[in-house]
Amino acid sequence: MTVLDIVFWLLAVISIGAALAVVFLQNIFRAALFLVLCFFAVAGLFITLQADFLAVAQVLIYVGAISILIILAIMLTREMWRGNPGGRFQLPAFIIALGLFGVMVWAVINTSWQISAELPLVPTTAAIGSRLFGEGGLLLPLEIAAVLLLAAILGAIVLVREK
Amino acid sequence: MSVSLEHYLILSALLFCIGLYGALSRRNTIVILMSIEIMLNAVNVALVAFSRYIVPLVLTGQVFALFVMVVAAAEVAVGLAIIIALYRSRETVDVEQADLMKG
Numbered sequence: 001m002t003v004l005d006i007v008f009w010l011l012a013v014i015s016i017g018a019a020l021a022v023v024f025l026q027n028i029f030r031a032a033l034f035l036v037l038c039f040f041a042v043a044g045l046f047i048t049l050q051a052d053f054l055a056v057a058q059v060l061i062y063v064g065a066i067s068i069l070i071i072l073a074i075m076l077t078r079e080m081w082r083g084n085p086g087g088r089f090q091l092p093a094f095i096i097a098l099g100l101f102g103v104m105v106w107a108v109i110n111t112s113w114q115i116s117a118e119l120p121l122v123p124t125t126a127a128i129g130s131r132l133f134g135e136g137g138l139l140l141p142l143e144i145a146a147v148l149l150l151a152a153i154l155g156a157i158v159l160v161r162e163k
Numbered sequence: 164m165s166v167s168l169e170h171y172l173i174l175s176a177l178l179f180c181i182g183l184y185g186a187l188s189r190r191n192t193i194v195i196l197m198s199i200e201i202m203l204n205a206v207n208v209a210l211v212a213f214s215r216y217i218v219p220l221v222l223t224g225q226v227f228a229l230f231v232m233v234v235a236a237a238e239v240a241v242g243l244a245i246i247i248a249l250y251r252s253r254e255t256v257d258v259e260q261a262d263l264m265k266g
Contacts, residue, residue: 012170015178019201054211062204088259093188098180104173108173115216120220127222149237152241
């Protein structure tokens with residue numbers, strides 16, 4: 001076992017445990033805090049995959065922005081006392097999730113992946129930048145993503161504005 | 164046995180299925196939204212693992228994960244706005260009571 005393996009297993013256990021806590025905890029506020037832990041663990045997984053820029057973006061966007069928004073929404077809706085009840089479809093949902101997991105594990109194990117022997121690029125920031133903005137890059141999708149964000153902001157403002 | 168692509172993919176599948184179960188079985192809208200975030204994170208882990216192990220020099224998976232993050236941010240903003248608007252008009256965030264369009 002190398003250090004990387006130990007870190008991977010540790011982060012895997014943390015992320016799975018935090019995700020289970022998000023789904024099953026009765027206190028929604030604590031569930032949101034475990035969601036933050038799950039985001040941090042995923043950022044750590046990105047670091048073990050040598051995706052340094054994405055790990056930082058994960059911390060900035062998910063931990064810094066999205067979880068704050070979710071916690072604010074929990075405070076604004078005052079539904080804490082109701083807890084986190086299950087719906088009518090718990091058993092079908094469990095069967096669907098288990099079936100999908102089985103299918104995905106079967107597909108992963110039975111595919112012969114063509115693992116590349118090349119060492120990954122480190123650091124990745126400049127490479128991602130030239131991949132997005134460089135020759136034959138993804139400039140149009142990037143601009144569309146910017147327009148999507150603007151539309152989402154305007155939509156959110158229109159939705160929550162007092163009449 | 165050292166960590167390989169399969170480990171990351173199975174971890175991603177497990178996270179995705181936990182999120183799927185949460186999204187399908189819970190009644191609180193905010194918990195459903197959090198479960199969807201877990202599913203998007205699981206997809207990102209799979210994309211970055213593919214990028215690292217199969218095409219480590221092209222970075223397509225990482226760029227795609229970046230776009231997933233952008234869409235997730237937009238989705239969570241609009242989703243929470245809808246939840247707050249729903250709470251204002253119906254005093255609840257329970258999906259089973261949000262049945263105005265039920266036939």
